[in-house]
Amino acid sequence: MSKREADQSALKKALDSDWPQIQKRLIEKAAEEAGQAKPHEPYWTTGEDGRRTLNYSPDSWWLQHFDERDVLLGLPGVAVMHTQHWHTGAAVSTIHDAYNMRRATSAGECFAEDDILAHIERFARGQFVAIRTSGPGAGHAVGMATTMRTTRPPTAPILSWIEAIGDLQLAAHEPAGDWLYGAEMAVRHMYRRKGIGTGLYRARFDLVRSLNLRGWYAVGMLMGYKAHAGALDVVEYGERVIAGEIADPTVTMQMNRGFRAVSVVPDYDDEPQAGDAGVLIVWDNPDYVEGGESG
Ligand SMILES: CC(C)(COP(=O)(O)OP(=O)(O)OC[C@H]1O[C@@H](n2cnc3c(N)ncnc32)[C@H](O)[C@@H]1OP(=O)(O)O)[C@@H](O)C(=O)NCCC(=O)NCCS
Secondary structure, eight states: OOHHHHHHHHHHHIIIIIHHHHHHHHHHHHHHHTTOSOTTSOEEEEOTTSOEEEEOOHHHHHHHHOOGGGOSEEETTEEEEEOOGGGHHHHHHHHHHHTTOOHHHHTTTSOOHHHHHHHHHHHGGGEEEEEEOSSTTTTOEEEEEEEEEESOOTTSOOOOHHHHHSSTTOTTOOTTOSEEEEEEEEEOGGGOSSSHHHHHHHHHHHHHHHTTOSEEEEEEEOTTGGGGTTTSOHHHHHHHHHTTSSOOTTHHHHHHTTOEEEEEETTSSOOGGGTTOEEEEEEEOTTOOTTOOOO
16 A cells, blocks of 8 residues: 555544544543533524524534435535524525625525525425535535425416425415425535536426426526626626526526526616526426326
């Protein structure tokens, strides 16, 4: 074994076996100092406004409960699974990172931990995270996706984001809805272009098939518009993205994953990078059976 191989093997051993033990000791020590009896059990504190904050470490969850059988889709060093309570903090910070938001300024504008908890309570099968599966940070979410069900088809007039989802806790979710609606998706900048977004899409295509839904639609935000804002208005930019003349980092990526791009949706959501606009994207489930069983 060369020196380089020996170093790599020592590093791998340190990350895979020594690090988890160090983490476990640190968590138990911190819990002891805080007077917490069960260091690996999650607990919530409820604020005066009734919103819950989860006090729990994803590291702790990882060490105690991670089960390969919960993995929907495995990628190198990352696993896609349904969002659990202990992922809420990292899911929220993933959104902040992906949209370059500051936590202090984003309250009420995007999902908070309490909202993610509500999504899990409302429609657990529609919530997804991509978590790291090795090294320090194992168990933490680096990608996330939020979906709901609706009876409103993509041919109906398209509502703004907040109208479509009802409120930040997905009040508009209809448990028997025959369409999946994409409410959010984000991958941290550092983890992009590694197939994580594609993995989150594949997990949701599988969900649409297993629930025997008619399909899935969303409004993909035109996140690349900012660079063209001096030359084109946002509708023109969106139409050129739909025609394949301009590549948009979000909408073109979605088109490349199998969605058909239908039309530009101006004023969909407050997002300066996208000129507040998106494109209606639709995926028709090829396996849909009229009157068939929902899995
Ligand atoms: C849109 C978004 C979720 C995509 O996530 P991602 O993890 O980068 O997606 P992927 O890595 O699966 O795919 C992105 C591109 O990288 C490519 N790619 C994937 N793995 C790769 C690899 N190992 N090496 C090089 N390129 C790779 C993919 O092929 C794809 O390019 P293509 O569309 O030309 O085929 C992410 O950019 C994001 O969070 N954006 C900001 C928030 C946002 O726009 N959310 C959606 C709102 S509707």
